[in-house]
Amino acid sequence: MQELIARAKELLADGTVARVIGWKAGDLPYNPEPAYFEKEEDFDDFVYNSFCGANLSKLMIEACKLEGKTLVCLKPCDTYSFNQLLTEHRVDRDKAYIIGVGCKGKLDIERIKKQGIKGIKSIKGAEITDDAETLTIDTLYGEKTCAFKDAMLERCHVCKGKEHKIYDEIIGESKDTKDAERFAEVEKIEAMSPEEKFAFFQKELSKCIRCNACRNACPACSCRKCVFDSTKFDSQQKANVDSFEEKMFHIIRAFHVAGRCTDCGECSRVCPQGIPLHLFNRKFIKDIDELYGEYQAGEEVVERGPLTSYTFEDAEPGIVAERG
Amino acid sequence: MSIEANEEFKPKIVAFCCNWCSYAGADLAGSSRLGYPADVKIIRVPCSCRVNPMFILRAFEKGADGVILCGCHPGDCHYSTGNFYARRRMTMLFSMLDYIGVENGRTRVEWVSAAEGVKFSTTMNEFVEKIHSLGKNVRLGDLRCRN
Numbered sequence: 084m085q086e087l088i089a090r091a092k093e094l095l096a097d098g099t100v101a102r103v104i105g106w107k108a109g110d111l112p113y114n115p116e117p118a119y120f121e122k123e124e125d126f127d128d129f130v131y132n133s134f135c136g137a138n139l140s141k142l143m144i145e146a147c148k149l150e151g152k153t154l155v156c157l158k159p160c161d162t163y164s165f166n167q168l169l170t171e172h173r174v175d176r177d178k179a180y181i182i183g184v185g186c187k188g189k190l191d192i193e194r195i196k197k198q199g200i201k202g203i204k205s206i207k208g209a210e211i212t213d214d215a216e217t218l219t220i221d222t223l224y225g226e227k228t229c230a231f232k233d234a235m236l237e238r239c240h241v242c243k244g245k246e247h248k249i250y251d252e253i254i255g256e257s258k259d260t261k262d263a264e265r266f267a268e269v270e271k272i273e274a275m276s277p278e279e280k281f282a283f284f285q286k287e288l289s290k291c292i293r294c295n296a297c298r299n300a301c302p303a304c305s306c307r308k309c310v311f312d313s314t315k316f317d318s319q320q321k322a323n324v325d326s327f328e329e330k331m332f333h334i335i336r337a338f339h340v341a342g343r344c345t346d347c348g349e350c351s352r353v354c355p356q357g358i359p360l361h362l363f364n365r366k367f368i369k370d371i372d373e374l375y376g377e378y379q380a381g382e383e384v385v386e387r388g389p390l391t392s393y394t395f396e397d398a399e400p401g402i403v404a405e406r407g
Numbered sequence: 408m409s410i411e412a413n414e415e416f417k418p419k420i421v422a423f424c425c426n427w428c429s430y431a432g433a434d435l436a437g438s439s440r441l442g443y444p445a446d447v448k449i450i451r452v453p454c455s456c457r458v459n460p461m462f463i464l465r466a467f468e469k470g471a472d473g474v475i476l477c478g479c480h481p482g483d484c485h486y487s488t489g490n491f492y493a494r495r496r497m498t499m500l501f502s503m504l505d506y507i508g509v510e511n512g513r514t515r516v517e518w519v520s521a522a523e524g525v526k527f528s529t530t531m532n533e534f535v536e537k538i539h540s541l542g543k544n545v546r547l548g549d550l551r552c553r554n
Contacts, residue, residue: 272506273506275508277505277508277509277510278508279508280506280507280508281507281508281509281546282508283508284507284508310461327467327468327547328468330507330547331461331464331465331468334460334464334500334503334504334507335460335461335464337503338460338499338500338503341499363503366502366503366506367499367503370498370499370502371499374498375495389495390492390495390496390499391492393488393491393492393494393495394491395481395482395491397481397491397494397495397498398498399494399498399516400494400497400498400501400514400515400516401515401516402498403498403501403502403505403511403514404505404511404512
């Protein structure tokens with residue numbers, strides 16, 4: 084982290100960049116937040132630890148409209164999102180200075196809390212430099228421990244790899260964290276009967292409070308005018324009146340990013356209700372892989388994504404029924 | 408015994424038909440005196456690719472029991488490529504609906520050209536029969552839109 088701060092200060096001082104986008108410490112030990120750093124003294128509360136899960140690539144959309152270059156810290160998975168934004172001409176490569184930061188898996192405070200660890204005062208082992216296998220958590224009720232793997236975000240268990248797809252320089256080391264099959268959860272749901280599927284999604288989606296956090300955090304959701312803000316949309320900016328509204332919201336949200344979603348997992352990470360939103364996105368990714376060939380959005384800057392291209396021999400929609 | 412139990416199930420079916428092929432196909436079915444159930448309500452769209460996934464979901468929300476999309480055969484689109492995009496989109500949407508537990512028989516895509524009045528009529532007859540067998544759509548409807 085010190086190396087990162089020193090380099091950022093250096094680039095800021097010599098005028099290469101006009102501002103830095105990184106994470107600053109929040110009011111609790113586990114909630115750093117994205118922030119702009121423009122002066123040297125701002126860096127006092129700069130942090131980069133295992134709780135910095137936020138994907139900063141979306142902030143570049145607005146930052147690219149500002150004067151001068153912006154330094155942005157991107158984790159390996161965030162670089163996919165940045166590439167995807169480049170594909171869609173939402174960001175300007177010339178206005179970004181990308182520092183690829185190392186990632187050894189990011190932590191999910193909800194998973195720690197679920198293990199009955201409450202009243203957290205401080206957490207040891209979450210610093211990016213220490214390769215801790217276990218976290219030592221100092222709580223109001225004494226010291227508790229928790230395995231790093233058990234506290235990791237879902238997306239880190241199915242990590243796409245620790246290779247930065249786009250960067251100007253790389254600072255820090257990465258460690259592979261993948262230990263699960265990416266589509267395992269989706270396959271489990273696919274194998275259910277229609278009644279079970281419906282009951283599962285009904286249960287999960289009824290928790291939705293329509294805070295729009297999933298939409299707002301998503302780097303692929305970058306339209307300036309969003310369909311969900313339209314007064315014609317039934318579940319516009321309010322709690323759902325009917326169970327169908329939330330389903331419609333979630334289907335449409337996932338559909339609008341289908342073929343563009345890099346599976347960065349921000350939607351699930353930011354959901355205050357803990358809805359596994361990535362299941363929708365991943366289903367689309369799985370279908371695209373199966374029907375139109377393997378495709379990883381954001382792997383490189385491409386001309387056309389799978390839903391904006393076609394072939395004459397594409398599968399007919401009836402395939403859904405045939406597959407059973 | 409309630410009054411409703413005596414009522415025969417009359418499905419509401421929305422058919423999105425493209426202006427250039429399928430709508431003309433429906434016309435031909437009519438002028439050839441081929442029958443298709445009156446449960447099918449046709450909505451004319453400029454091209455099958457005009458159909459946004461929202462249209463389909465909204466139709467279900469407002470009480471449709473089945474939604475069918477008809478367009479020109481792939482390669483015959485009036486706008487050259489519209490139905491190719493529609494085909495991919497609808498495959499994705501139907502797969503998602505299946506994934507969240509909606510019976511996949513409630514949605515269908517069929518390519519009907521302007522010369523295929525017979526196909527239009529048989530497709531609609533088949534589809535209505537299918538919806539009859541599936542019964543009322545209880546998973547996607549909005550209670551407030553029910554009469």
